Amino acid sequence: MRYDGLTQAQVDERVKKHQINITSDDISKTKKEIIREHTLTYFNFVNIVLGLFVLSTGQIKNMTFLMVVIVNTVIGIVQELKVKETIDKLSIVTAKHAVAFRDGKKQTINTNEIVMDDILYIEVGDQISTDCKVIESHGLELNESLLTGETKPVRKNEGDELLAGTFVSAGTGVAQVIRVGNDNYSSTIVTQAKDKNLASSIMRDTIERIIFILSIIIIPIGFLLFKAQYAANPTWSAAIVKTVGGVVGMIPEGLVLLTSLSFVIGVGRLARKKALVQQMEAIEALARVDELCLDKTGTITTGQLEVRYLIPLGSYTPNMLKKLLGTYVYASDDENATQRALKAYFAQNEDYHKIDEIPFSSDRKYRVITFKELGSFALGAPDYLARDDEELMSQVEEYAQEGMRVLLLAKCDINDDHETISNVQKAAMIVISDIIKEDAMDTFKFFEDAKVSIRVLSGDNPVTVARVCTLAGVQDADHYIDASTLPDDIDEMAKVIGDCHVFGRVKPEQKQLIVKALQKQKHIVGMVGDGVNDVLAIKDADCGIAMANGADAAKQAAHIVLIDSNFSSMKEIVEEGRTIIANIEKVSSLYLTKTIYSTMLSLIFGAIGLVYPFTPFQLSLISAFAIGIPSFFITLQKNPNVVSEGFLKHVMHIAFPCALAVVTHVMFMLLLKSFFKLDNIDYVTYCFLVTNFIAYIVVYKVSKPFTIINVIVLICTFTLSNGIIYRFPNLVDILPYTKIHLFWFVCMIILSILYVHVYTTAVDSWPFKMHNIRMKIRGVLRR
Numbered sequence: 001m002r003y004d005g006l007t008q009a010q011v012d013e014r015v016k017k018h019q020i021n022i023t024s025d026d027i028s029k030t031k032k033e034i035i036r037e038h039t040l041t042y043f044n045f046v047n048i049v050l051g052l053f054v055l056s057t058g059q060i061k062n063m064t065f066l067m068v069v070i071v072n073t074v075i076g077i078v079q080e081l082k083v084k085e086t087i088d089k090l091s092i093v094t095a096k097h098a099v100a101f102r103d104g105k106k107q108t109i110n111t112n113e114i115v116m117d118d119i120l121y122i123e124v125g126d127q128i129s130t131d132c133k134v135i136e137s138h139g140l141e142l143n144e145s146l147l148t149g150e151t152k153p154v155r156k157n158e159g160d161e162l163l164a165g166t167f168v169s170a171g172t173g174v175a176q177v178i179r180v181g182n183d184n185y186s187s188t189i190v191t192q193a194k195d196k197n198l199a200s201s202i203m204r205d206t207i208e209r210i211i212f213i214l215s216i217i218i219i220p221i222g223f224l225l226f227k228a229q230y231a232a233n234p235t236w237s238a239a240i241v242k243t244v245g246g247v248v249g250m251i252p253e254g255l256v257l258l259t260s261l262s263f264v265i266g267v268g269r270l271a272r273k274k275a276l277v278q279q280m281e282a283i284e285a286l287a288r289v290d291e292l293c294l295d296k297t298g299t300i301t302t303g304q305l306e307v308r309y310l311i312p313l314g315s316y317t318p319n320m321l322k323k324l325l326g327t328y329v330y331a332s333d334d335e336n337a338t339q340r341a342l343k344a345y346f347a348q349n350e351d352y353h354k355i356d357e358i359p360f361s362s363d364r365k366y367r368v369i370t371f372k373e374l375g376s377f378a379l380g381a382p383d384y385l386a387r388d389d390e391e392l393m394s395q396v397e398e399y400a401q402e403g404m405r406v407l408l409l410a411k412c413d414i415n416d417d418h419e420t421i422s423n424v425q426k427a428a429m430i431v432i433s434d435i436i437k438e439d440a441m442d443t444f445k446f447f448e449d450a451k452v453s454i455r456v457l458s459g460d461n462p463v464t465v466a467r468v469c470t471l472a473g474v475q476d477a478d479h480y481i482d483a484s485t486l487p488d489d490i491d492e493m494a495k496v497i498g499d500c501h502v503f504g505r506v507k508p509e510q511k512q513l514i515v516k517a518l519q520k521q522k523h524i525v526g527m528v529g530d531g532v533n534d535v536l537a538i539k540d541a542d543c544g545i546a547m548a549n550g551a552d553a554a555k556q557a558a559h560i561v562l563i564d565s566n567f568s569s570m571k572e573i574v575e576e577g578r579t580i581i582a583n584i585e586k587v588s589s590l591y592l593t594k595t596i597y598s599t600m601l602s603l604i605f606g607a608i609g610l611v612y613p614f615t616p617f618q619l620s621l622i623s624a625f626a627i628g629i630p631s632f633f634i635t636l637q638k639n640p641n642v643v644s645e646g647f648l649k650h651v652m653h654i655a656f657p658c659a660l661a662v663v664t665h666v667m668f669m670l671l672l673k674s675f676f677k678l679d680n681i682d683y684v685t686y687c688f689l690v691t692n693f694i695a696y697i698v699v700y701k702v703s704k705p706f707t708i709i710n711v712i713v714l715i716c717t718f719t720l721s722n723g724i725i726y727r728f729p730n731l732v733d734i735l736p737y738t739k740i741h742l743f744w745f746v747c748m749i750i751l752s753i754l755y756v757h758v759y760t761t762a763v764d765s766w767p768f769k770m771h772n773i774r775m776k777i778r779g780v781l782r783r
Helices: 008-016 031-039 042-057 065-091 187-194 202-232 236-250 255-272 282-288 318-328 337-345 390-401 440-449 462-472 490-496 508-520 532-540 552-557 567-608 616-636 647-676 680-702 708-727 742-765 767-782
Strands: 097-102 105-110 119-122 132-143 167-177 275-277 291-294 301-312 354-358 366-371 375-380 404-414 421-436 453-457 480-482 502-504 525-529 543-547 560-562
Touching: 031 065, 042 065, 042 202, 042 236, 065 616, 119 132, 132 354, 202 236, 202 255, 202 282, 202 567, 236 567, 236 616, 255 275, 255 282, 255 567, 255 616, 282 543, 282 567, 291 508, 301 318, 301 337, 318 375, 318 404, 318 421, 337 421, 366 404, 375 421, 390 404, 390 421, 390 462, 421 462, 440 462, 440 567, 453 508, 462 480, 462 502, 490 508, 508 525, 508 532, 525 532, 532 543, 532 552, 543 552, 560 567, 567 616, 567 647, 567 680, 616 680, 616 708, 647 680, 647 742, 680 708, 680 742
Parallel strands: 291 453, 291 525, 453 502, 480 502, 525 543, 543 560
Antiparallel strands: 097 105, 097 119, 119 167, 132 167, 275 560, 301 421, 354 366, 366 375, 375 404, 404 421
């Protein structure tokens, strides 16, 4: 097929008229979007308002919490801009392309360079990028499921329209562009078709709900606390400062930044490992995956095949078959691993002439070509062409047991519907073998140790696939099933697939159903694929992963694209993802500890009408040295041995006991103040010093397992913060260390350690009660 297509002058003319397929599929955000997302936030607005209130009092030192906000914002912007640069470079590798005829030759162009009237060449695996009309079809079939929900391929002939968002499942063709950009048929449907599911993110959902609840309660609690402080404090300025001290403590000003920054840094790290993250939350989904579904080809095997044997059947001789197949395999425009193996084995022969064809499809599992001189021949899966031939199927089974697969060549008649065949007469068996990747066994051993269950979904014979998987080291590969026997109902499938780890004869829609069935069993499911038949499953998986050398449709549907198209690189990617998420969970405890005790104390002191013990400067000191600096270093550390155990569970385990210890200590000091008639400065001093100490208990807990960096950070931040307290007590609004009663201070420190120990033990010892508490908290967060 040869077409002149548009000239460059015609292309330039259409570009000037804006008849170009401009899309908005950029992977990374713009610089303006990055700056806006980091600056124009609800809590930044709240902090600025609180800062203006403090400014009105003239106590500039208590505005230091704004410095934390500014520094956090700047760091977030700088880091994300750096990662954007990396992503933009990598995204060129995975940009969607099209093949157009221009100036009399084929040219590969980006899809957003297509113009009106372009002549496009399309083949299996291509996603239709803009509306076209077919001008030449060679068995062209399209899967329009991403638009219509119907998975059955639709045959396309000359004059038929091809809609943007669909993809080619069989055959090849040439089409002329009839609409571009926003003029495409139902652009909203196209957008929906290109959109993948959001990657599963427990952390994102939980943090968003926490922030939502805080954004609602912070205003009424602030008013309640101000009313109490205004009545209890001698001056307006003192009431403002104390109120701001309570409200600022409730704001986890670094938590949202920390989470997004960690994801951004993770995207940069994974990019350096040749993994392009198209949705940041996919990092968490990947870290939590406990069921990984994958195709055999390109993951376990190299994707290359070789013909091992040609076995004549019936009256056909080897020479007759080689001539026939030498014409047959070159008579189709399809280009895949099987075709390449056949072409490598059979020399091209031009003695026969093709006059008709039924193209291969995943439903039929065979192709039919009609020759003028010989009639019609089908080539495909034996169990679809001659499943009732027990002798033949026994031979096929023997080869399958050795990990090889068989193609059957058969003489046949084409029925009137031009979709089915009859009078099948076997002519030859072609035995083909896969080539297993050298690093496959190490990769699957890693996933076994990481407690990730592998499910292999293949269109090949289940026995063959099981044998290949066994040789590659897939655990429980002997538990296999023929997918043609699986039910279509998700609930029924969930009951059947429990122990099955290898699925053969899987259709594309069945891959999707298997993913959904595993999700119904509360698993976090990852799907790795590279072909058109993997698109539906990739799209619905919690984390969809595609190969860069795979079909455009698969890359579009995926959350992560492996730039080097190497499945073994998943080891480093999963380790990196788990490290990132585990670190976020750990340091989130630093922020949420302060949020929990500040919220509880603000409510208590607002209700009882007494002076709030902390000032904004005191809490800023804790935020800077016992939260901000440690969290930054912990987030950047690499610790692939840490396995994520659930965001809310981690918060309950560390943050809640330590926050409750702070509240207990403050209330205990309030009782001592009343009983011993302590001065307010004594009360504030002991409250702040012990709260600061408990903050470092949290740092100690989240720093495990200790590294040299962790130890240095813990010692330095503790020394620096206490150095400031010792050197500038008036700045901190507490007594100098020389006026503190050492005995009572040591007793309070010991008591604080005891509080933390008791509450932590309670959380660990009451699993059912704490589980119920967590469930109730989740219920509140969902509402």
